[in-house]
Amino acid sequence: MKPSSVAHWRLFLLLLCLAWPLASEAHKASDSYLQIGIDNTIVTARWDIALRDLDQATGLDTNQDGNLTWGELRSRQQQIWDYALTRLRLTRGAQGCLLTLASMGVSTHVDGRYVALDISGNCPRSTSALKVNYRLLFDMDRQHRGLAVVNLDGQAHSLIFSPDSAEQEIGIVSAWKTLGNFIAEGIHHILIGYDHILFLLSLLLPAVLVWRDDSWQPHAGFKVALGDTARTVTAFTLAHSVTLALAALGILRIDSRLVESAIALSVIIAAANNLRPFIPARRWSIAFVFGLIHGFGFASVLSEIGLPRDQLAIALGGFNIGVELGQMIIVALFLPLACLLRNTLTYRIGVARFGSVAIMLIAGYWFIQRAFDLAI
Numbered sequence: 001m002k003p004s005s006v007a008h009w010r011l012f013l014l015l016l017c018l019a020w021p022l023a024s025e026a027h028k029a030s031d032s033y034l035q036i037g038i039d040n041t042i043v044t045a046r047w048d049i050a051l052r053d054l055d056q057a058t059g060l061d062t063n064q065d066g067n068l069t070w071g072e073l074r075s076r077q078q079q080i081w082d083y084a085l086t087r088l089r090l091t092r093g094a095q096g097c098l099l100t101l102a103s104m105g106v107s108t109h110v111d112g113r114y115v116a117l118d119i120s121g122n123c124p125r126s127t128s129a130l131k132v133n134y135r136l137l138f139d140m141d142r143q144h145r146g147l148a149v150v151n152l153d154g155q156a157h158s159l160i161f162s163p164d165s166a167e168q169e170i171g172i173v174s175a176w177k178t179l180g181n182f183i184a185e186g187i188h189h190i191l192i193g194y195d196h197i198l199f200l201l202s203l204l205l206p207a208v209l210v211w212r213d214d215s216w217q218p219h220a221g222f223k224v225a226l227g228d229t230a231r232t233v234t235a236f237t238l239a240h241s242v243t244l245a246l247a248a249l250g251i252l253r254i255d256s257r258l259v260e261s262a263i264a265l266s267v268i269i270a271a272a273n274n275l276r277p278f279i280p281a282r283r284w285s286i287a288f289v290f291g292l293i294h295g296f297g298f299a300s301v302l303s304e305i306g307l308p309r310d311q312l313a314i315a316l317g318g319f320n321i322g323v324e325l326g327q328m329i330i331v332a333l334f335l336p337l338a339c340l341l342r343n344t345l346t347y348r349i350g351v352a353r354f355g356s357v358a359i360m361l362i363a364g365y366w367f368i369q370r371a372f373d374l375a376i
Contacts, residue, residue, distance in 0.1 A: 032048060032137075032145075033048040035148070036148065049115050053141075053144070088132075089133040090131070091133070095124040098122050132169075133167045138162075160185050178314050189319075198271075199290065199294065200233075205352045208347075209352060225338075236290075239289070240323070241320050244316065248316060261371040264370055265363075268367065269290075
């Protein structure tokens with residue numbers, strides 16, 4: 001074997017080793033859903049927390065069989081409530097609100113089963129702003145988010161809690177604050193959405209190349225590559241914005257298992273097309289078609305929150321802006337380096353070809369895991 005071939009295979013194995021840990025992380029990010037209503041001094045709330053998260057935090061699966069039963073949950077009801085209560089605090093004025101567990105059940109969201117805690121309580125009589133302190137799972141998973149809608153004296157507020165914004169104060173409704181929250185969440189979602197990132201990289205790998213004489217050859221230059229990339233990313237954004245809006249508005253729903261499987265399949269197809277182009281369409285049209293599928297994946301964040309209608313447009317706009325900014329970060333990091341290396345065999349074979357193979361293997365793993373509901 002030629003030394004250059006050995007180097008390419010070593011690069012391929014390095015790419016695979018670096019990327020493979022991402023395979024186990026490509027699922028819907030950890031979220032909980034909190035709805036709080038405060039009318040004068042009366043508090044009513046519903047808090048949905050993923051069973052897998054609670055099991056990780058408190059060890060609910062007592063017999064370690066991987067299947068949580070209602071009996072196991074019911075026997076640990078006090079433990080669940082004690083764990084949750086220490087991680088949620090409402091304060092109005094100088095005093096905290098008294099919260100108690102009214103009932104506990106099980107709900108189903110797009111990514112599985114959740115414990116549903118129905119909460120009642122009382123806040124002190126006050127016209128002061130409400131402070132919500134949320135610290136669920138942050139000590140275990142800094143990617144966790146608390147997605148909340150708080151109805152305070154007839155005004156609805158959308159909040160997103162993260163380790164850096166664990167306490168928020170609710171006073172006058174601020175459209176700018178809501179917009180900022182969802183822009184940040186859009187950036188966060190694309191940067192931890194490894195399946196979306198690998199799909200985007202599959203489209204970017206040949207952006208500095210052109211298929212000529214039955215092989216990939218260096219592209220004319222950075223300006224041409226940038227224009228092609230801009231069209232591709234814009235098409236992807238427009239497409240996922242359409243389906244994201246349709247899903248978030250409840251107009252069109254598709255089973256999450258089908259969506260997640262189709263997203264993995266889109267990554268496989270996009271990467272395979274880099275080995276030897278078999279899709280006659282341009283990359284921007286491929287990005288648009290598959291972007292429609294990815295939009296349903298993005299929608300899992302917004303559709304589960306139960307956003308007030310008067311804030312839905314702001315949330316959708318902010319989230320889309322955030323996703324676009326996240327994509328621009330990836331493009332800004334990748335494209336200049338790819339353009340510098342486009343004339344080398346290391347890029348054309350080691351990165352573009354072997355990188356596409358590595359992406360196909362990882363996406364194939366995801367597809368099997370999702371399509372057949374396997375905990376591989």
